[in-house]
Amino acid sequence: MLEEGYAAVTVRRVAKSAGVSATLLHYYYATADDLLIALYSHASDKDLASLKSALAADDPLAALWAYQTDSTRTALGVEFLALANHRKSIRMKIVQFAEHARALQTKALADLIAPDSEFVPCSPVCVSMLLTSVSRNMIFESGVGISSGHAEARAFVQQTLARLKRKRMRPQPP
Amino acid sequence: MLEEGYAAVTVRRVAKSAGVSATLLHYYYATADDLLIALYSHASDKDLASLKSALAADDPLAALWAYQTDSTRTALGVEFLALANHRKSIRMKIVQFAEHARALQTKALADLIAPDSEFVPCSPVCVSMLLTSVSRNMIFESGVGISSGHAEARAFVQQTLARLKRKRMRPQPP
DNA sequence: GTCTATATAATGATAGAC
DNA sequence: GTCTATCATTATATAGAC
Numbered sequence: 001m002l003e004e005g006y007a008a009v010t011v012r013r014v015a016k017s018a019g020v021s022a023t024l025l026h027y028y029y030a031t032a033d034d035l036l037i038a039l040y041s042h043a044s045d046k047d048l049a050s051l052k053s054a055l056a057a058d059d060p061l062a063a064l065w066a067y068q069t070d071s072t073r074t075a076l077g078v079e080f081l082a083l084a085n086h087r088k089s090i091r092m093k094i095v096q097f098a099e100h101a102r103a104l105q106t107k108a109l110a111d112l113i114a115p116d117s118e119f120v121p122c123s124p125v126c127v128s129m130l131l132t133s134v135s136r137n138m139i140f141e142s143g144v145g146i147s148s149g150h151a152e153a154r155a156f157v158q159q160t161l162a163r164l165k166r167k168r169m170r171p172q173p174p
Numbered sequence: 175m176l177e178e179g180y181a182a183v184t185v186r187r188v189a190k191s192a193g194v195s196a197t198l199l200h201y202y203y204a205t206a207d208d209l210l211i212a213l214y215s216h217a218s219d220k221d222l223a224s225l226k227s228a229l230a231a232d233d234p235l236a237a238l239w240a241y242q243t244d245s246t247r248t249a250l251g252v253e254f255l256a257l258a259n260h261r262k263s264i265r266m267k268i269v270q271f272a273e274h275a276r277a278l279q280t281k282a283l284a285d286l287i288a289p290d291s292e293f294v295p296c297s298p299v300c301v302s303m304l305l306t307s308v309s310r311n312m313i314f315e316s317g318v319g320i321s322s323g324h325a326e327a328r329a330f331v332q333q334t335l336a337r338l339k340r341k342r343m344r345p346q347p348p
Numbered sequence: 349g350t351c352t353a354t355a356t357a358a359t360g361a362t363a364g365a366c
Numbered sequence: 367g368t369c370t371a372t373c374a375t376t377a378t379a380t381a382g383a384c
Contacts, residue, residue, distance in 0.1 A: 005260035007181040010359065023362085024368055032360060082256050084318045086179040095319045102322045119293060120333045122326070129323030130308060130330070137307035144258045145269045148276045149303030152296070156304070159294045184377065197380085198350055206378065351384080359376070366369080 001039075002075055006083040011035060033089040040080055040090060044097045047073060051101055055108045061161045064105065068135035069154075071142070078140050102128050113164040127164070131157070175213075176249055180257040185209060207263040214254055214264060218271045221247060225275055229282045235335045238279065242309035243328075245316070252314050276302050287338040301338070305331070 001009045011032050015022040029035040050067055057063035068074065084094040102125065109124035122130070134157055138150050175183045185206050189196040203209040224241055231237035242248065258268040276299065283298035296304070308331055312324050 003260070005181075005256065007179075008260065011361085012359075021369060022360090023370085026361065027367070030361090078256075081314060081318060082179065082252075085314075086177070086182065091318055098315070098320045099322055102320075106323075120330060120337060122330050125323040126326035126330050129311070129327045133307040133311035133327070134304060136311055137303070140255060140259075141272070144255060144265055146272045146276075148273055149280075149299040152300035153303045153307070156294060156296045156300050163294060185379085186377075195351060196378090197352085200379065201349070204379090349384105351382100353381085353383100355378105355380075357377080357379105360374090362373080363371085364369100365371100366367105 001079050002072065006036075006079050009036065009039070033087060036083065036087070037090050037093060040093060043076055043080070044093075047077070047097075048101070051104060055104065060108060061112055061165055062158075064108070065131065065135075065157065065161060068131050069139065071139050074135055074139040075143060078136055102132070105131075112166055114166040118164070175253050176246065180210075180253050183210065183213070207261060210257065210261070211264050211267060214267060217250055217254065218267075221251070221271075222275070225278060229278065234282060235286055235339055236332075238282070239305065239309075239331065239335060242305050243313065245313050248309055248313040249317060252310055276306070279305075286340060288340045292338070 011025050011029075012022045014035065015025045018025075025035060029038060050070070050073065051064075054060065054063035054067040080090075080094055081098075084091040105128040106125040109127050113124065113127060115121075134153055138153060141147070142150065185199050185203075186196045188209065189199045192199075199209060203212060224244070224247065225238075228234065228237035228241040254264075254268055255272075258265040279302040280299040283301050287298065287301060289295075308327055312327060315321070316324065
């Protein structure tokens with residue numbers, strides 16, 4: 001899927017790379033869509049674990065950005081999104097996971113960024129959406145060989161995240 | 175391509191929707207890749223005209239953002255990018271156009287935004303890359319039904335662009 | 349130029365042996 | 367469970383009539 005796109009993931013090829021016959025895959029997964037859903041389920045479980053681990057790290061903002069810019073994970077995610085675009089059977093699962101991941105990030109970001117430190121305010125859900133946008137596009141473009149502005153965007157995001165970071169305070173007296 | 179993805183654009187289906195036989199298409203376009211290249215060439219010519227028109231508008235920053243968030247144009251662009259990801263024959267043309275469009279935007283932005291008005295500096299090429307990222311992801315997600323953070327991100331971009339806008343000055347004395 | 353007919357390969361899915 | 371064999375469909379591409 002990473003190398004040739006979602007359209008290259010066929011029952012026969014998955015079966016071959018798993019060393020079994022195509023019929024056996026049909027035995028476990030009645031349709032090709034069922035197989036893709038199972039693949040996505042596996043990938044999204046891994047994603048969710050990585051995301052939760054990042055949000056629990058020492059520097060959650062930096063870890064979140066590292067999670068977002070993991071090229072394998074993000075490239076796979078984009079491929080599944082493209083798949084969702086014209087395979088309605090698996091669209092719902094992908095949308096659900098995307099919304100769930102964004103909600104998790106939003107909730108975490110509410111505690112991680114200072115609410116009033118920005119000239120133009122950007123809410124937690126806005127930060128989550130922007131981070132996802134930049135990383136997805138950067139990984140996607142890198143995959144085909146586009147690189148203009150990538151280093152600058154990466155530096156900008158990192159500096160902005162550092163600036164947004166809420167300073168940890170001692171517990172306030174009541 | 176918009177409704178079913180790039181994989182649905184086959185010689186047969188294009189021929190049928192054009193009311194001719196598939197063989198006739200092969201007469202004009204030897205291979206399926208040649209056909210896709212011709213389709214992309216047509217689409218990118220239109221894109222380039224729209225971009226140049228936007229950059230020559232009264233409010234180029236607002237027009238650029240309108241260009242970037244044109245859903246048909248952007249969704250098609252994303253589809254071609256996905257195609258480039260695993261059809262090497264047309265990858266080069268797509269990369270060339272993407273780099274060209276980014277360079278055009280970068281050059282225009284250098285005159286449109288104030289260089290030192292930002293807390294964390296973001297160069298013109300960085301602005302171009304970020305705008306493309308946000309619009310692409312917003313359109314892409316909207317297409318499958320993801321919408322969290324979209325309104326916030328859109329408002330943030332518009333406010334930020336307004337704030338970045340370089341005030342037009344009278345010609346300076348030498 | 350434009351067509352019908354066809355060669356070849358790959359797809360999803362099923363029947364039925366073991 | 368796991369396999370071979372097979373069907374129907376669709377893809378790219380070509381041969382050859384007109």
